[in-house]
Amino acid sequence: xxxxxxxxxPPREEAIAVVKTCAEAGIRVKMITGDHAAxxxxxxxxxxxxxxxxxxxxxxxxxxxxxxxxxRVQDVNVYARVNPEHKLLLVRLMQELGLIxxxxxxxxxxxxxxKRADVGTAMGRxxxxxxxxxxxxxxxxxxxxxxxxxxxxxxTVYDNLKKAILFIxxxxxxxxxxxxxxxxxxxxxxxxxxxxxxxVNMVTAVTLALSLAFEPPERNVMQRPPRDAQEPMLTxxxxxxxxxxxxxxxxxxxxxxxxxxxxxxxxEHALHGGSEYTGSI
Numbered sequence: 001x002x003x004x005x006x007x008x009x010p011p012r013e014e015a016i017a018v019v020k021t022c023a024e025a026g027i028r029v030k031m032i033t034g035d036h037a038a039x040x041x042x043x044x045x046x047x048x049x050x051x052x053x054x055x056x057x058x059x060x061x062x063x064x065x066x067x068x069x070x071x072r073v074q075d076v077n078v079y080a081r082v083n084p085e086h087k088l089l090l091v092r093l094m095q096e097l098g099l100i101x102x103x104x105x106x107x108x109x110x111x112x113x114x115k116r117a118d119v120g121t122a123m124g125r126x127x128x129x130x131x132x133x134x135x136x137x138x139x140x141x142x143x144x145x146x147x148x149x150x151x152x153x154x155x156t157v158y159d160n161l162k163k164a165i166l167f168i169x170x171x172x173x174x175x176x177x178x179x180x181x182x183x184x185x186x187x188x189x190x191x192x193x194x195x196x197x198x199x200v201n202m203v204t205a206v207t208l209a210l211s212l213a214f215e216p217p218e219r220n221v222m223q224r225p226p227r228d229a230q231e232p233m234l235t236x237x238x239x240x241x242x243x244x245x246x247x248x249x250x251x252x253x254x255x256x257x258x259x260x261x262x263x264x265x266x267x268e269h270a271l272h273g274g275s276e277y278t279g280s281i
Contacts, residue, residue: 011047018145019047025151026225032079032087040080049077058082061089069093087113100229102147104139105131121147148222156217162233163212169242171204174249181250191257 019029029049033040037055044052058081061069066089073093079086087103091113094101103110103117106127111134114120122135123142132138139146175197182190234242 009043011043012144014143014145016047018148019049021148021222022151023048023050025148025222027151028074028077030077030079030090032082032090034082035080037080040078044078051075051077054078055080058086061086066093070097073097074099084109084112088116091116100226104144104147105135106142107131110134152217152222155221156215158227159218159221160213160215162238163215164209165233166238166241167212168204168209170245170249171200173242173246174253175200177246177250178253181254189261191253 022029029047031040031044031047031049035043037057041052041055044055054076055078056072056076057079061079061082064072069089070093073090074097079090082090087105087110091101091103095116095118100119101117102119102121103113104121104123105111105114106123108128108130110122111130114122114131114134119137120135121137121139122131124132124138124140125142127135127138127142137150175192178191
């Protein structure tokens with residue numbers, strides 16, 4: 001033996017922390033590689049990927065039916081010696097199970113799976129043009145941690161949208177209920193004037209709601225499971241809160257308006273009675 005070379009492509013330190021962050025956020029990280037099964041398992045163990053010892057190779061995938069693979073695709077997180085057809089098959093099966101799949105890749109052989117995935121992510125530095133064209137997103141720094149940061153930012157934006165909606169809708173709902181109630185009860189004078197409505201909308205939409213849109217992330221934003229992709233923005237609980245607060249705003253405004261009217265009528269009556277007494281003198 002004249003010599004021996006030892007080559008290793010270790011994972012980045014930040015990638016190990018990001019895999020843990022993804023696990024806490026309910027995101028399962030899967031490794032699909034063309035390397036040997038032993039190499040894939042060793043790297044997966046360094047990354048702290050769940051169930052890293054259970055590895056499926058491309059040859060085993062060919063021998064399995066789609067039903068068998070569908071039953072194991074959620075439990076197995078490491079796949080080795082796979083070809084482009086296997087990657088595409090795995091993405092499709094996970095989507096059929098109702099999962100949202102984000103696929104990363106840099107080569108031409110990754111293009112079909114990147115195109116099929118819900119969020120195809122290509123590498124900006126080492127990625128080929130075919131991978132970039134097939135993907136919806138390109139990582140400029142080729143850093144897996146950027147994906148976790150994007151998930152955190154997306155959850156923050158979604159939370160802030162719900163906060164702004166939960167703040168604006170009760171205000172508009174309260175205004176609408178006030179006008180409707182005044183018309184139904186036959187009030188000759190509306191509790192809210194057009195100028196007041198414009199002023200309230202300007203204050204709530206331009207100042208307070210705008211500040212809600214730029215709130216920092218919640219502390220537990222990456223410690224909660226992903227929401228259901230089919231869940232609407234306005235959930236029944238959110239609609240109930242909007243209706244409840246709208247009724248409270250309407251009741252408070254109406255109560256104050258009626259009290260002011262009765263107080264104004266009593267003052268007017270006192271002033272009117274006093275003028276009659278002075279005239280008689």
